Amino acid sequence: MEIFRLHYPNEQDLSSIELSAAAIGFFDGLHRGHLDVINTMKGIAEEKGLKKTVITFDPHPSVVLDPTRQRTTYLTPIDVKIKKLEALDIDYLFIINFSSAFAGLDKDFFIQEYIINTQVKEVISGFDYTYGKKGSGTVEDLKQYTEFNTTVVDKLDFDGEKVSTTKIREYLETKALAKANQALGRAYDIEGIVVQGEKRGRTIGFPTANIEPNYRYFMPANGSYAVTMTIDNDDNVYKGVASVGVKPTFHDNARLTTEVYLFDFNKDIYGENVTIHWHHFVRDEEKFDGIEPLIEAIDSDAKIARELLSDI
Structure with a gap:
């Protein structure tokens, strides 16, 4: 081209x-x-x-x-x-x-x-x-x-x-991800790079990849999502849970972050370019009263996401 x-x-x-x-x-x-x-x-x-x-x-x-x-x-x-x-x-x-x-x-x-x-x-x-x-x-x-x-x-x-960009942005903003993807004709996708994060996830049994978007994307609403992720120069499609938000359990005024917990995955991928494909909305972002309820919520998210992604 x-x-x-x-x-x-x-x-x-x-x-x-x-x-x-x-x-x-x-x-x-x-x-x-x-x-x-x-x-x-x-x-x-x-x-x-x-x-x-x-x-x-x-x-x-x-x-x-x-x-x-x-x-x-x-x-x-x-x-x-x-x-x-x-x-x-x-x-x-x-x-x-x-x-x-x-x-x-x-x-x-x-x-x-x-x-x-x-x-x-x-x-x-x-x-x-x-x-x-x-x-x-x-x-x-x-x-x-x-x-x-x-x-x-x-x-x-x-x-x-009418199918329109404005309407798709509205769907993403209101957590109607299924409608956004139907209007797009594909799962919404965002490219980014894996960067160092707080590494708190690995201490509670859910190591996450902290994704810094490569461009000025319109981000889905804060919450948890069932996603797949691809890594440049890797033909595999990995399934997992993405969290978009400000981590209110740990911060009062944090910047927006995107973290992905991949199922059955233990590679070091810092610096890799990746693409997140957003398939299903799971739940709203919440502020939990301590670590244990957060762990229970993430475990529940993972189980729901595995089921939602079972046909991919």
């Missing part, structure tokens, strides 16, 4: 790249609705002998447009999004820097600079895609251009609503 990082003003000469079909959108999460758009693009590209292109943006437009609701955490941070798109066999990826200057562009100028000048002959978007200053351009405007064809993909419904 060839990656082009574009800014405004765009100083790259893209006239020599091959003609393509392009799926356009922010695509945070690469959920089932996004995949409908991307797979539609791939089908059109293959039918018409075009390269497969994705046009996306970084950072999220809200950082520029709505400081009261700006989104600085992601389901798929840009580096993760790149890896997932590469796995989808995309040929070209255009990442447009969403800056204040870019946000102020006239809608027709945007089309000329970032669609027509990038050799796009087929545009595929979701039904609610907007572009240009204040979102003045709509899919109906896209259809008026003769330099390319436009295909609009209808919304995908789930749980009585």
Whole structure:
């Protein structure tokens, strides 16, 4: 996959790249609705002998447009999004820097600079895609251009609503992990590195891996979860329990941490890059009155998680 990082003003000469079909959108999460758009693009590209292109943006437009609701955490941070798109066999990826200057562009100028000048002959978007200053351009405007064809993909419904990144974030925040995973079409995943922790777990019979996320992820709500974990350069899938929270039994004001207790696992993996796959919510984070009730709760979590993960 060839990656082009574009800014405004765009100083790259893209006239020599091959003609393509392009799926356009922010695509945070690469959920089932996004995949409908991307797979539609791939089908059109293959039918018409075009390269497969994705046009996306970084950072999220809200950082520029709505400081009261700006989104600085992601389901798929840009580096993760790149890896997932590469796995989808995309040929070209255009990442447009969403800056204040870019946000102020006239809608027709945007089309000329970032669609027509990038050799796009087929545009595929979701039904609610907007572009240009204040979102003045709509899919109906896209259809008026003769330099390319436009295909609009209808919304995908789930749980009585449109599948959306906003809704998935809400599911994760309210512990509705099963719904989040259904909307995503996969278990939510977070990449991180194993770092030194307080090592308290090993003293109570549950040694944990302390995971520092590699990127600015949107984290699931505090609590315990049934998870699987993969380790770079290791083909095994390990099952376990993840705890997200501030360890209230031991701290009054601790920072958020993510710890994973893997079943039947005794390797030293400090410094390893890992991916946590979040399958089931188990229970809320609690403050226990001492070590013994905490040990009982973790033991119960492990038993529940083993059962929940038995088919994986």
